[in-house]
């Protein structure tokens with residue numbers, strides 16, 4: 001099987017490319033390198049530099065390679081940025097993905113694994129959040145992804161697309177073999193920022209809000225190791241190939257950690273005191289996001305290998321402290 005991985009030079013896409021190669025698949029990568037890095041593209045993999053909305057380039061790729069399916073990671077993914085530049089999010093995440101789906105339909109490529117997000121749920125009524133929880137995003141990022149989720153059944157009905165949308169919770173950690181890891185500039189995510197303090201690259205952690213309705217007042221998230229997330233993509237493709245119906249799956253560990261708990265765990269892992277400064281809430285942040293992962297376990301046979309938060313932080317720490 002040969003798969004096109006958009007965003008394969010990025011954090012999650014590169015880990016999934018490694019998982020696909022390990023499973024014996026062939027991989028082709030498309031990435032415009034705005035946030036990706038050529039150094040994260042696995043050796044020997046055909047690489048195309050360009051946008052996922054570039055119909056001509058997609059046509060060329062589908063012509064040059066017999067692609068069995070597309071895994072679509074290329075996207076903008078920062079809640080805070082989406083609150084100040086919503087149009088960029090709708091253009092990049094919704095507009096360009098629509099162009100990709102159209103190009104797939106024209107080329108007869110019928111399998112699609114979509115990187116969606118827990119941000120589609122907004123403020124949940126219940127945690128852990130099941131997939132049939134109402135969808136009402138509180139930020140443009142979540143909506144830009146949900147709009148694609150809403151289109152997928154139409155591409156299925158009219159063009160025979162088989163799809164799985166994976167709703168990621170908070171992805172963190174790095175390849176345990178050290179081949180890839182998180183490398184954003186500027187970095188905005190909690191775990192790498194905390195580790196930058198431990199490395200001496202930041203003086204303190206800015207903690208965004210300690211007045212949420214949670215036990216310690218800080219936001220609660222469900223952290224999932226990037227290699228476990230990558231494994232789920234391989235399983236999703238295998239399920240589609242076996243005729244499994246299209247649908248939505250949460251990917252998280254089903255465990256919530258507050259920002260303060262993450263900082264405390266990182267202090268244990270790094271031995272650094274990691275000072276913090278309480279700052280105002282970051283607009284668009286829901287108080288609590290924790291996944292029910294029962295569906296992914298039952299239907300895809302997914303089993304996380306690195307669910308322990310300490311292991312997630314340790315692998316990230318090893319990657320961040322590499323020379």
Ligand code: UDP
Nearest residue numbers: 079188189190193206207208219259282285
């Ligand atoms: N956060 C924080 N300081 C930081 C980065 C993040 O306090 O430097 C908080 C953020 O407000 C949220 C949680 O950590 O409550 C996780 O944020 P992140 O950006 O890692 O992921 P998100 O949940 O936005 O996808």
